[in-house]
Amino acid sequence: MSGIDAVPEAHRKWTGRALIAAVAVFAAGCGSHHGGSSLPAVSSVAAPSTVTAAPLTDSAALQAKLLSGTDIPPDYQALDDGSGGSGPGGDSPTPPNRSHTDPAACAKVLDAVSDQVPGASAHGAVHYSSADFDSIDIDAASYPGSGAAKAFASVQDLLHRCGSYSGTDADGTAVGYQVGGLDEPRAGDASVSFQVHTTSQGLTLYSAATVALVGSTVVQIARAGQKPVDPAALRSITATQIQRLQGISGPK
Numbered sequence: 001m002s003g004i005d006a007v008p009e010a011h012r013k014w015t016g017r018a019l020i021a022a023v024a025v026f027a028a029g030c031g032s033h034h035g036g037s038s039l040p041a042v043s044s045v046a047a048p049s050t051v052t053a054a055p056l057t058d059s060a061a062l063q064a065k066l067l068s069g070t071d072i073p074p075d076y077q078a079l080d081d082g083s084g085g086s087g088p089g090g091d092s093p094t095p096p097n098r099s100h101t102d103p104a105a106c107a108k109v110l111d112a113v114s115d116q117v118p119g120a121s122a123h124g125a126v127h128y129s130s131a132d133f134d135s136i137d138i139d140a141a142s143y144p145g146s147g148a149a150k151a152f153a154s155v156q157d158l159l160h161r162c163g164s165y166s167g168t169d170a171d172g173t174a175v176g177y178q179v180g181g182l183d184e185p186r187a188g189d190a191s192v193s194f195q196v197h198t199t200s201q202g203l204t205l206y207s208a209a210t211v212a213l214v215g216s217t218v219v220q221i222a223r224a225g226q227k228p229v230d231p232a233a234l235r236s237i238t239a240t241q242i243q244r245l246q247g248i249s250g251p252k
Contacts, residue, residue, distance in 0.1 A: 039180020053215030063124030
């Protein structure tokens, strides 16, 4: 069994059921082998000085603006947001969870924006997975006042502080993480793109994401898979999601 059979809790929360499904590939020994190369630094992007859009206060309305149906590639299926059952052996004692992240703050990398930065007036998330165990995960959070700009800055600050970190999975197996920048065009009012390589026992899960500010809303669009994410694939779904959000964020 691979050491990525149970990824630390932060990444499990980010991808929802998609990453849990994806790591099954590693357990079968089919993941990509880690190349060990360093990644470029994450860019620093300033938010606009003023936000004219009113914050969203209805999470259902924000959720409805996240991509679904024909917006998502046809080989992806939506994942149930439910917690699910205990699975086989549900009556067996639960083994101790030995997962941890060092530094501890880096456990929030790729968490939903609303989990990273409290105070959102509305939030939502969707998760999709393909038969190849690739995943698409989108979350958004709206903030009152200058909260969105502060949240956008806070997400970047964490990425800058967590260029390389480590931890263990629930079984205590070592997992390493590298975070680096991606050269992507601006999305929304401001955006930053990054990648995360999650490695254990010589196998790597590749993640790529864009975090964008759209009026009073901060959205994170992420893709993950066994191979490095195609930048064009991330760019396409990001552009579609931004357009959907711009329809509810008010005039620029």
